[in-house]
Amino acid sequence: MPLLIPLLAAAIAAPAIPVTHDDPRGLIPVTRPPVSGGQAACGEVPARPLTLPDLVDIALCRNPQTAVAWAGVRGAAAGIGIARSAYLPTIDLAIGPTLNRIDTNGGFGDGSSVNSGANLAVNYLLFDGGGRAARVASATARQRSALAQYADAAQGVVLDTVAAYNGLLANRAVETANIANVAFARQSRDLAAARRNAGVATSADRLQAETSLSQAELQLIQTRGNLETSAAQLAVTIGLPPQARLDLAAPAPLATGQLLQSGADALIADAERLRPDLVAARANVAGAEADVRAQLSAGRPSVGVSASNNLSATDTRFNSNSGNIGLTLSIPIFSGFNQRYSIASARAEAERQAALAEQTRQQAGLSVYTNFVSLRVALASLETARVLIASATESANLAQGRYRAGVGLFADLLNAQSALASARQQLVQSEFNVRNANANLARAIGGIGEAIDAER
Template sequence: TSQRFTSSGSTELGSSASLALNYLLFDFGGRAARIDTTLAQQRATVSQVADTAQTVALTTITAYNSLSASLGAVTAARATVAFNRSSFDLADAKRRAGVSTPADALQARTSLAQAELTLAQAQGNARTAAGQLAVAIGQPPTTVLTLAPTPSLDTADSLTRDVGTLIADAERLRPDLTTARANRDAALANVRATRSDTRPSVGVSVQDSLGYANSATDSNRATVGLTLSVPLFNGFDRTYRVASARAEADRQTALLEQSRQQAGLDVYTQATALRTAIAVLATARELINSATASADIAQGRFKAGVGTFTDLLNAQSALASARQQLVSADFGVRDAQARLARAVGQIGDAVDSMRARR
């Protein structure tokens, strides 16, 4: 600062400067509690981002598996069309040779038309699934996609281990549980910070002042002191804020326990679904083998004239159904694997495992 003043008929200039530093020494843990609150809120934010990333990963994997299943359904439908076409050609040849009734040829034509209709529907579903996958990866739905080879399901997935172990992993890995724990920690730290506001605090202050009046006069004064701040009664406002912070901490603790229970249920449900899907896939593989053999035999018997066309129709219908069930069962296992990985919080590990098996 500067001053201008008059003394004995003359004008003099004066200036002064000061520097003060205050530092908190002790506040019953309030400063540490506020730091803990900030760090916990940071952890909650990071884990929320991780949870969103895992949701996006699951959506993309589901879209990929759906497209793979749709393409598998197209392949199965084409195989059914080819088999039914050979049956129609056989029935029509026997009709023209006069060794079969026109009804057999008409039934064969109807069965072939139904197979072609199923193929057209499967191709439409595949185009829709391709558009959904393109959008899931941030591309226009018209983007032409080339799928990587579908990983084999022959190797038992690591997520088929004990459910108790999976639940323990989920409590450690799930981002939403990390968020819930961080929110609870932040609330507990806020209780400590709020409580510290009701207690005294001790600080130290240092001040240095410089003054200059004229060429003959200047000053330099330094002071060091301790400060004690004691909160006075303010109408129970601090008491109410402490009670509110405690209530929020209790609420966040309850939410954490609720999230833990829901996570355990999610893991149990998805693990059960995966085991069921694996059992269904094993049955579907047996079914396709027996249905293929049965259809081949029925077609051979009809060609040899010792079997009826009704038997052939039944066999090829069962084969078409078995093909579609195998595709559905395969998709069911892949989808269940991804959903269990998401429930455990290992969706990234599941992706890496799938990539390693290609």
């Protein structure tokens, strides 16, 4: 079962956050929550052939997208501290001298004096109609949303890493296929040249064979360029320089379509529970509803207590020491309809967030279903591609044998050779489609981290 929701809940409730000067309440998380239970801690790039899970772990630590999202989490956690500060009193101390100068027409009483004063004031809000509680609830909901957005960004990084890795694997497979195409085309060229030298074939056969070989070699050169580009793309995706050389371990076997066994309905239900964007959308709704309560509280009476003490002196002579304490009841009466429109605005935002949450839920279901169909089609296409490569290989070998024996046309050999090259490309593409479709479906459900753990 995917671990996203428990991990997010643990991240929110974790009490072991160190208290610092900037975080006296210990609210701001320091350690990023893992995307899945098997994620390795951040560290140096392992000095061994890297598996796909290794690449994912490196990307989650080094890709800037996760750093951006994590900064949002920390900022949202600080927002809780700002909201909770309203439950504590405020204390202000004012100290300073004042220079007084008196000049009169008659000169009587003229002079200068220095007045020094110190004022200590304490203010504490006792009751505000639930405004503080609503603002704390809103800030807490925004932290949940930020954590879910971080999880969504992290899963996006995982998918990008998988896509870049699959692209590199596909280009490697294309290179292998093109090497085989070049070897077969060279055999056909040598066979046509030998038959031309023996006087049993025309120069046209040899020229066509040379053309076919050159085309195969050109495709191989282009594929090797694409291979270098895809390797650079993978390096950048995991947060390394594009020129970094990655030593990759052998890839895991192709998926067998295990996700399809649950059925589309069950997978959509899982997505509604597990997708981080849906978690974020529901948290945004809760935050907007709390903002409505906060706006409503602003129109209610509030009660506060204040106390102050003031010391004053003129020059070096102590003059007075006065203090006061008071209880204040504040009743909003009229603010030019500002409060009414503020409440209307907050309610409209709550309605907007609810609509966005429903839109996100619907899009999540569509994403799961379309990726479910894509994986099913990709697996069926792979089976057909495997049959195609077997028949194309046998046909090409037969055509080459017939031409060698002098009972077949070179045009038939070229057609069979071209069909074999096409079948090899289709097999590579089908395998690439299966790998990507499996990752996309896992991402659509919200459990791509667990799909990566299955390969550890």
